[in-house]
Amino acid sequence: MIHLKQGDMFAQVGSVIASLMFVWAMFKQYFPYELRDRLEKYTQKAFTFVYPYIQITFHEFIGERLMRSEAYSAIETYLSSSSSMQAKRLKAEVVKNNQSLVLSMDDHEEVADEYKGVKLWWASGKNVFKSQTLSFYQITDEKRYYKLRFHKRHRDLIIGPYLNHVLKEGRALKVKNRQRKLYTNNGSYWSHVVFEHPATFKTLALEPEKKKEIIDDLITFSQAEEFYSRIGRAWKRGYLLYGPPGTGKSTMVAAMANLLNYDIYDLELTAVKDNTELRKLLIETSSKAIVVIEDIDCSLDLTGQRSKKKEEEKQGDDKEQKPKSPKEERDGKNSQVTLSGLLNFIDGLWSACGGERLIVFTTNFVEKLDPALIRKGRMDKHIELSYCSFEAFKVLADNYLRLESHHLFDKISALLKEAKMTPADVAEHLMPKTVPGNAEACLESLIEALETAKEEAKLKAEEAAREKESSSAKEEAKEADNKDPISEKEQ
Numbered sequence: 001m002i003h004l005k006q007g008d009m010f011a012q013v014g015s016v017i018a019s020l021m022f023v024w025a026m027f028k029q030y031f032p033y034e035l036r037d038r039l040e041k042y043t044q045k046a047f048t049f050v051y052p053y054i055q056i057t058f059h060e061f062i063g064e065r066l067m068r069s070e071a072y073s074a075i076e077t078y079l080s081s082s083s084s085m086q087a088k089r090l091k092a093e094v095v096k097n098n099q100s101l102v103l104s105m106d107d108h109e110e111v112a113d114e115y116k117g118v119k120l121w122w123a124s125g126k127n128v129f130k131s132q133t134l135s136f137y138q139i140t141d142e143k144r145y146y147k148l149r150f151h152k153r154h155r156d157l158i159i160g161p162y163l164n165h166v167l168k169e170g171r172a173l174k175v176k177n178r179q180r181k182l183y184t185n186n187g188s189y190w191s192h193v194v195f196e197h198p199a200t201f202k203t204l205a206l207e208p209e210k211k212k213e214i215i216d217d218l219i220t221f222s223q224a225e226e227f228y229s230r231i232g233r234a235w236k237r238g239y240l241l242y243g244p245p246g247t248g249k250s251t252m253v254a255a256m257a258n259l260l261n262y263d264i265y266d267l268e269l270t271a272v273k274d275n276t277e278l279r280k281l282l283i284e285t286s287s288k289a290i291v292v293i294e295d296i297d298c299s300l301d302l303t304g305q306r307s308k309k310k311e312e313e314k315q316g317d318d319k320e321q322k323p324k325s326p327k328e329e330r331d332g333k334n335s336q337v338t339l340s341g342l343l344n345f346i347d348g349l350w351s352a353c354g355g356e357r358l359i360v361f362t363t364n365f366v367e368k369l370d371p372a373l374i375r376k377g378r379m380d381k382h383i384e385l386s387y388c389s390f391e392a393f394k395v396l397a398d399n400y401l402r403l404e405s406h407h408l409f410d411k412i413s414a415l416l417k418e419a420k421m422t423p424a425d426v427a428e429h430l431m432p433k434t435v436p437g438n439a440e441a442c443l444e445s446l447i448e449a450l451e452t453a454k455e456e457a458k459l460k461a462e463e464a465a466r467e468k469e470s471s472s473a474k475e476e477a478k479e480a481d482n483k484d485p486i487s488e489k490e491q
């Protein structure tokens, strides 16, 4: 308490001195130059001696390119929590898809803060510049700043731990309030929309143990900044999601982003001209992001590029390159991104810029991918998403029909073991077709579809067995024909 009163007293002394300084600034021109210089030197000394406060200014813009300062915006967010309680004039900003309001102090307001029993003051202000005159209009430019004032005896505490605390809190609040984005690239530029996919791990149809393992892995990653820096690795992790179409690969990417509160950069590789453009796109991604390349096997002709190249070299294939067909052009075969460019994108020197990034590839044909692309260290975790199991079905039944058990579940469990059906197909049957929904009708429709799928699978298996039999009979006949007639005679 005494401390705070002392602080207030100093603040008053400070403001008297500041007024004197102002008067001095007005009248100093009437003094001879030499005297003025000396007077100024001694008044500065006296001022710092009497005025016991340190003042730090944080400008809104920094650098030659006038980038918005990260520290300024973290301070702005930090102060939004305390200033809304104290300041009388506030600015309002709507965030999170128009669902919440963030208040911050308006220009020329002052609020007090306290850290470990030490009081300090934050003031907001702005400088207005008249930059250009355009016919009748005067263009003005505003540059805002925050000023932090504290007693000089607390210098070490404020410059070190307190400012770190402000920046950390401010960044954390910003992440909490931010509206997440879904980016896509148009050539070498990212454009975005607000990311609003509702998928979560709770709604994802997957075996519980597998789900838990993935969630634990993701959370461990997101909290492992220190670990990654200790072991000297860039703070990023690669996920390869593979499996047939409709097994939830894209849904899982959305669930990952929702779990970790990350943005998604959906990279359309076929629209990227070359490796340089790819690197530029990578540099422009922020941290706390998932960079996803969907259907990587179709994106570019990267599959087994190395082995193909070797084969060509062996054959001494020096044929002239054929002109590309319109389909090839459309499919992005005109992109000059190479496998090595993509490998560099994943774990080259540039990949460490930004940090806290997941790189996710999805594919239906994992066996087609070049092993170098998916080796551990690049794609650290390989996750297979497959046909719907009974455990996965139970998640869908709970989501779609609010059913935890039903007398038809046993039948469905038995059928799912024999018939292959993707979660997407199962989900389609569980979609209510009437209002109000009829759960039993949905389950029966699923059973019917599973029985058909089972029948089809049986027919396919029989046909495959017949084909195998006839081809081995053909092989045997061929072998008999090729047998040496002399050795046969001898026998």
Ligand SMILES: Nc1ncnc2c1ncn2[C@@H]1O[C@H](COP(=O)(O)OP(=O)(O)OP(=O)(O)O)[C@@H](O)[C@H]1O
Pocket: 203, 204, 205, 206, 243, 244, 245, 246, 247, 248, 249, 250, 251, 252, 363, 364, 423, 424, 425, 427
């Ligand atoms: N495991 C799952 N859990 C919940 N819903 C799923 C799951 N798999 C598929 N679905 C549903 O099926 C639809 C298609 O799924 P999704 O696009 O994620 O599959 P995919 O594996 O990415 O397919 P593709 O390989 O064709 O891109 C989704 O809208 C989702 O509702």
